[in-house]
Amino acid sequence: xxxxxxxxxxxxxxxxxxxxxxxxxxxxxxxxxxxxxxxxxxxxxxxxxxxxxxxxxxxxxxxxxxxxxxxxxxxxxxxxxxxxxxxxxxxxxxxxxxxxxxxxxxxxxxxxxxxxxxxxxxxxxxxxxxxxxxxxxxxxxxxxxxxxxxxxxxxxxxxxxxxxxxxxxxxxxxxxxxxxxxxxxxxxxxxxxxxxxxxxxxxxxxxxxxxxxxxxxxxxxxxxxxxxxxxxxxxxxxxxxxxxxxxxxxxxxxxxxxxxxxxxxxxxxxxxxxxxxxxxxxxxxxxxxxxxxxxxxxxxxxxxxxxxxxxxxxxxxxxxxxxxxxxxxxxxxxxxxxxxxxxxxxxxxxxxxxxxxxxxxxxxxxxxxxxxxxxxxxxxxxxxxxxxxxxxxxxxxxxxxxxxxxxxxxxxxxxxxxxxxxxxxxxxxxxxxxxxxxxxxxxxxxxxxxxxxxxxxxxxxxxxxxxxxxxxxxxxxxxxxxxxxxxxxxxxxxxxxxxxxxxxxxxxxxxxxxxxxxxxxxxxxxxxxx
Amino acid sequence: xxxxxxxxxxxxxxxxxxxxxxxxxxxxxxxxxxxxxxxxxxxxxxxxxxxxxxxxxxxxxxxxxxxxxxxxxxxxxxxxxxxxxxxxxxxxxxxxxxxxxxxxxxxxxxxxxxxxxxxxxxxxxxxxxxxxxxxxxxxxxxxxxxxxxxxxxxxxxxxxxxxxxxxxxxxxxxxxxxxxxxxxxxxxxxxxxxxxxxxxxxxxxxxxxxxxxxxxxxxxxxxxxxxxxxxxxxxxxxxxxxxx
Numbered sequence: 064x065x066x067x068x069x070x071x072x073x074x075x076x077x078x079x080x081x082x083x084x085x086x087x088x089x090x091x092x093x094x095x096x097x098x099x100x101x102x103x104x105x106x107x108x109x110x111x112x113x114x115x116x117x118x119x120x121x122x123x124x125x126x127x128x129x130x131x132x133x134x135x136x137x138x139x140x141x142x143x144x145x146x147x148x149x150x151x152x153x154x155x156x157x158x159x160x161x162x163x164x165x166x167x168x169x170x171x172x173x174x175x176x177x178x179x180x181x182x183x184x185x186x187x188x189x190x191x192x193x194x195x196x197x198x199x200x201x202x203x204x205x206x207x208x209x210x211x212x213x214x215x216x217x218x219x220x221x222x223x224x225x226x227x228x229x230x231x232x233x234x235x236x237x238x239x240x241x242x243x244x245x246x247x248x249x250x251x252x253x254x255x256x257x258x259x260x261x262x263x264x265x266x267x268x269x270x271x272x273x274x275x276x277x278x279x280x281x282x283x284x285x286x287x288x289x290x291x292x293x294x295x296x297x298x299x300x301x302x303x304x305x306x307x308x309x310x311x312x313x314x315x316x317x318x319x320x321x322x323x324x325x326x327x328x329x330x331x332x333x334x335x336x337x338x339x340x341x342x343x344x345x346x347x348x349x350x351x352x353x354x355x356x357x358x359x360x361x362x363x364x365x366x367x368x369x370x371x372x373x374x375x376x377x378x379x380x381x382x383x384x385x386x387x388x389x390x391x392x393x394x395x396x397x398x399x400x401x402x403x404x405x406x407x408x409x410x411x412x413x414x415x416x417x418x419x420x421x422x423x424x425x426x427x428x429x430x431x432x433x434x435x436x437x438x439x440x441x442x443x444x445x446x447x448x449x450x451x452x453x454x455x456x457x458x459x460x461x462x463x464x465x466x467x468x469x470x471x472x473x474x475x476x477x478x479x480x481x482x483x484x485x486x487x488x489x490x491x492x493x494x495x496x497x498x499x500x501x502x503x504x505x506x507x508x509x510x511x512x513x514x515x516x517x518x519x520x521x522x523x524x525x526x527x528x529x530x531x532x533x534x535x536x537x538x539x540x541x542x543x544x545x546x547x548x549x550x551x552x553x554x555x556x557x558x559x560x561x562x563x564x565x566x567x568x569x570x571x572x573x574x575x576x577x578x579x580x581x582x583x584x585x586x587x588x589x590x591x592x593x
Numbered sequence: 594x595x596x597x598x599x600x601x602x603x604x605x606x607x608x609x610x611x612x613x614x615x616x617x618x619x620x621x622x623x624x625x626x627x628x629x630x631x632x633x634x635x636x637x638x639x640x641x642x643x644x645x646x647x648x649x650x651x652x653x654x655x656x657x658x659x660x661x662x663x664x665x666x667x668x669x670x671x672x673x674x675x676x677x678x679x680x681x682x683x684x685x686x687x688x689x690x691x692x693x694x695x696x697x698x699x700x701x702x703x704x705x706x707x708x709x710x711x712x713x714x715x716x717x718x719x720x721x722x723x724x725x726x727x728x729x730x731x732x733x734x735x736x737x738x739x740x741x742x743x744x745x746x747x748x749x750x751x752x753x754x755x756x757x758x759x760x761x762x763x764x765x766x767x768x769x770x771x772x773x774x775x776x777x778x779x780x781x782x783x784x785x786x787x788x789x790x791x792x793x794x795x796x797x798x799x800x801x802x803x804x805x806x807x808x809x810x811x812x813x814x815x816x817x818x819x820x821x822x823x824x825x826x827x828x829x830x831x832x833x834x835x836x837x
Contacts, residue, residue: 116755117753117754117755117756117757117758118753118754118755118756119753119754119755119756167759175745175749176752176755176756176759179742179756179759179760179763180759180762182738182763183759183762183763183766186763186766186767186769186770187766189769189770189773189774190769190770190773201777202727202774202775202777202778202781203727205727205770205773205774205777206727206730206731206774206778209730209731209734209770209771209774210721210730210733210734212734213721213733213734213735213737213738214721214737216738216741217714217737217738217740217741218741220738220741220742220744220745221741221744221745223745224744224745224748224749225696225748227748227749228698228699228700228701228748228749229698229699239697
């Protein structure tokens with residue numbers, strides 16, 4: 064099956080969810096239904112299925128299928144956690160639209176069109192960054208996010224357009240090629256909020272709902288970065304030009320982002336700021352991957368993007384569950400949280416393992432490969448081991464949680480299971496054997512009904528437990544992806560067969576078009592490493 | 594050069610000049626509508642009728658979002674250098690754009706598109722960098738993205754129908770995003786864009802006026818209680834006031 068059903072479901076469910084935003088329950092229900100359907104549609108996307116609509120090719124690939132599938136599942140878990148913990152308005156609809164727009168961008172092989180789609184998808188995030196009815200700070204944050212999106216999108220649009228032609232006279236002027244290469248890479252860094260372009264992202268991390276942070280700062284920008292990676296691979300790398308200065312500059316942005324992002328996360332006192340800066344730090348590796356023009360970067364870069372989005376979504380979900388359970392995001396107020404939420408503590412340990420990893424694990428090897436390819440040796444070592452410092456961040460959170468519980472934690476929900484008070488048993492008053500038999504049967508039936516009636520109450524009483532369980536599942540998913548499970552390396556390694564015209568290949572490529580085709584049909588969405 | 598395209602490009606640039614110059618938000622929105630209607634038509638050959646209809650519908654919807662958010666008696670910052678200066682900036686940038694058509698290599702689209710794109714980009718810079726209210730910064734972001742798409746139209750072959758549809762999605766998204774931000778700002782008392790948390794450090798409110806001594810409390814509290822900046826601005830040259 065092609066990617067079109069996925070896109071149609073996402074567009075319809077996301078729009079309908081936002082249209083009924085005044086009725087939050089219905090809005091969430093529509094979004095959840097949409098995400099379930101999107102999961103099914105994503106699983107059915109053929110790795111070689113492509114279709115031409117309105118003169119534009121929409122192509123599937125194994126990596127796209129995995130991105131869409133993980134995006135739908137993670138989106139579903141995020142919405143479930145949000146409903147259990149905080150139930151922020153508009154978030155479910157925005158998650159659906161954001162994932163849909165990201166997949167749309169990834170499905171279009173033409174980078175010029177894909178960046179427009181990725182930019183349009185990013186605009187959905189403004190709805191949660193500057194929610195309707197919010198105060199001046201929300202408007203301030205929203206307008207800065209909009210400005211960052213516009214600048215990044217404009218840089219990418221012009222860069223891709225400039226290189227999408229036969230560049231007769233300019234082939235001997237590497238400076239011009241370097242400029243457009245640098246422009247797109249800087250656009251990606253701006254979209255990620257990588258240091259030094261992090262100011263807008265820091266404010267978004269403060270003002271936007273925590274559950275929307277993965278979409279705003281990871282999933283959407285990751286799609287943008289994947290488009291950039293494809294564009295560099297097919298349009299810049301084949302030119303074989305000396306672009307050392309530009310590469311060094313991009314690598315510097317990435318390396319500085321990794322190191323300073325971790326430092327910034329360490330000194331924060333607010334959980335969502337910590338989440339935001341750890342995302343910015345991990346985004347540095349994605350920027351690093353853009354600094355490499357060798358084909359060896361293809362697999363680790365695409366592997367990293369999938370690991371990054373899932374693992375950081377898990378950490379953001381954990382922060383949302385804590386916020387919902389104890390009503391605060393400040394570390395100082397969270398003393399003793401481990402005692403009240405042991406399942407969340409276990410989930411944090413899994414998240415720490417999934418985000419830091421160890422030598423030999425896919426996440427570690429991917430980061431090490433990217434650093435080695437992009438940086439000289441001493442710096443590569445520093446950037447490779449820098450995530451170990453994240454252990455201090457997780458350890459600090461855990462140590463605070465092991466203290467004596469503070470007032471906020473004592474007043475919070477906790478994730479220990481609870482059950483509503485049972486109704487008192489009624490005495491048997493029948494006189495005859497038959498009458499008492501009927502009475503017992505009736506009591507058994509009404510007792511079962513009583514249990515069913517209290518299930519909604521039980522769900523409300525166990526909101527934190529449900530959120531913790533969902534976070535734990537998400538953390539397990541993150542660990543699986545970080546360990547190279549679910550076919551992530553294979554999907555990242557896959558070399559599709561369609562090539563798009565670039566400066567080195569001025570002739571128009573006539574793509575093979577198939578619908579629902581299996582592997583080996585010779586059609587797929589993304590160009591392989593050159 | 595096709596005279597019809599040049600005329601459409603000129604009208605589009607005129608719309609952008611109006612959008613960045615006008616203090617009246619409805620006039621500025623009308624300028625944006627002119628820009629959004631003109632952009633898909635600066636192409637050679639023109640898009641298919643259906644694609645044009647989609648772009649027109651998107652432009653109308655985006656500006657409708659803005660008008661919903663801007664109901665009431667509101668004014669924006671407008672230009673500080675006057676509409677004539679803005680027009681000259683736009684014209685100069687358009688000439689540069691036409692003169693450098695293709696940016697070093699043969700362009701596959703019309704030179705008028707690149708000229709209009711450069712003009713819109715030049716006009717977007719001031720609102721983006723110096724804009725003090727969310728609507729004006731929103732105008733800057735919209736013009737910047739539209740300018741990028743126009744430059745793309747000047748460099749590349751004409752977009753396909755699906756690309757026109759994605760362009761329409763971007764237009765609607767931009768209109769909706771600016772409208773949402775505008776509504777958020779208005780709920781705090783005006784169109785002003787400032788960070789209440791940084792006001793303590795800044796030591797100077799964004800309108801650069803010295804705070805009256807009668808006001809006590811933090812800058813953030815004072816600004817939150819103030820009227821929009823534009824309501825306090827002295828009337829410009831040529832305007833009269835009726836003071837007792």
